[in-house]
Amino acid sequence: MHKSTLRGAAAVLLSLASYAASAQQKPVDIGFIGTLSTPAGYIGEDERDAFMLAVKEGGGKLGGVPVNVRVEDDALKPANAKQIADKMVQGGVRLFTGINFSNVMAAVGPTVLNAGAFYVSLNAGPSNYAGKACNPNYFSVAFQNDSYADTAGMAANELGAKRVVIMAPNYQAGRDAVAGFKRTYKGEIADEIYTKLEQADFSVELARIRSLNPDAIFQFHPGGAGINLTKQFANSGLADKIKMITPIYSMDDRMLAATGTAGKGFYLSSLWSADLDNAQSKHFVEAFTKAYNRAPTAYAAQAYDTANLIGSALKAVDGDIAGKPDDFRNALRRADFPSVRGKFKFGPNQHPVQDWYLLHIEAGPDGKLVYKNLKVLARDHTDVHAVDCKM
């Protein structure tokens, strides 16, 4: 009797103590620097919402560790983003994510990595961080920037396109996309057309394409410029004769909605589609649609994976990133989390080794356009920069 009372008291004390400990556990700060304003703001919004969905599902925790996601808008200005990162680093934030654009990434990267903090990218995948400037604390969960273009080149081969016109905006990411496409495309390139960033009118280029009469066009125009191009391509009457091949990021769900039926028949290279047959993807699509009343983009899928990856690593160190950075890094490398992509692992440069798919935009059963996953374009696809990475 006496003994059991003691034991009971001890149990109560113990549980009280553990309660106190969990109450004291300070939430882990995660710096989420995203593009939430400007016309590209819808992308950042989707990424933030998907990331927060994972946090919400964990009841304010990722991997059972309470987190405090500090969301800031970079307004697509590298200088802004750097300032925000500086402030957060000084405030003791050890873990960052959220950046969509590679030029913003280039500005924030050194700030975060030089401070010994971690960066886990949910979209931007510039080549330097995959190659020469690869860093033990830098992880890319989405892709390396070349991947969506070189898989589009494979798509062009797959579709039997003999002559292709390439069209991309004249800036770094545009030129990278062209280089990526050319690396894998085996046919003839009829012409390379460089457009202006944020170009509104494509009539001149479309007239040129009409006279060249290629089998297909490869183009990379995310956001507004891509909407312009798609609408005008459909209006020009070229869509019946010429196949359009583009990465999913030049024809995401919002762009598809903004172009009516103009995107019908487009072929896309993508790392994810809502019809992928795995439990995590199905759960994600359902939960996201229910929470936000809209279909998730591939951007959102990447962000959700990023949050869950971070959760798996936080769990391994019980949220103590500063105290156990090596364990945290190793846990990230293991990538032991359920991915919406079915399977997921990192290559030696801490960029994904993953499957890429060929999608086709067709009318669904209700007449609305949907992405149909036709086939796998590349299995366990990596990037060419990994060989330059010495870690």
Next chain:
Amino acid sequence: MLMFLEQVLNGLQYSALLFLLSAGLTLVFGIMNVINLTHGSFYMVGAFCAASAAASTGSFAAALLAALAGAALYGLVIELLVIRHLYRRDHLDQVLATLGLTLFTNELVTVLFGRSPPFMDIPPFLSGSVALLPGLNYPIMRLAFIGAGALVALGLWLLISRTRVGMLVRAGADDGEMVDALGVNIQRLFTLIFTLGALLCGFAGVMAAPLLAVEIGMGERILITTFVVIVVGGVGSVRGALAGSLMIGMTDALGRAYIPFWMSRLLPPELSDSASSSLVSASIYILMAIVLLFKPRGLVPAQR
């Protein structure tokens, strides 16, 4: 040859868009002496009003009405609340205030219409293309755009050269203080001009919405080119805006079409790519520099 004709039509269509935007801007700048960076916002407001009216009614007429009414009304409100207080301030104050208004409008539109760009379809009677010559099919929507630009140019010409209001506008452009001294309610004239400018932007918005992305910030991007147009054409003159629009529109379209073509014949490929794309981007500014060298007040300046 057919290709050249098609590119000329493309140039005309771009000119028409530029003219609709610059006609109002040049009057506001020339007559009211206000640098109005909010001008592009009226274009955006028009496009968003058109897209949402088209989405809810499915009618292009409703979209047209919504765009005109929305842009004009917003222009009127902005004039009454803000611009009115800026007439006698210097240009820096005007730039700051109207830039602020641009940011405000972007957020306002985001709050009202959301962040995802809405869709607006080409109305059925303007969809498809028509054979202008054997082998030259041109989209009807673009032809309609050119026609709309020409009609507005004609209408403005009639308004300015044949009506009392037009006379006052011309007088105001030449010597606003004298008009004021003669007992004309110049305040009302200013409000009218400003609203008319916004209305034209709204019209440009509804015509552009089926062809372009309707998105936040669409006005700012074209505003710079619009300023180039009025500087080339001559500030304060609608005829100048027309001449400037045609020059800039044509230079841009033909430059994009033929500069890469000629450069690839003149230079080795690794140089011609970057050289031609830089030259294409710079072409309208080079044109502006040349025009200003010979005609510092623009092609058709308002008489003074």
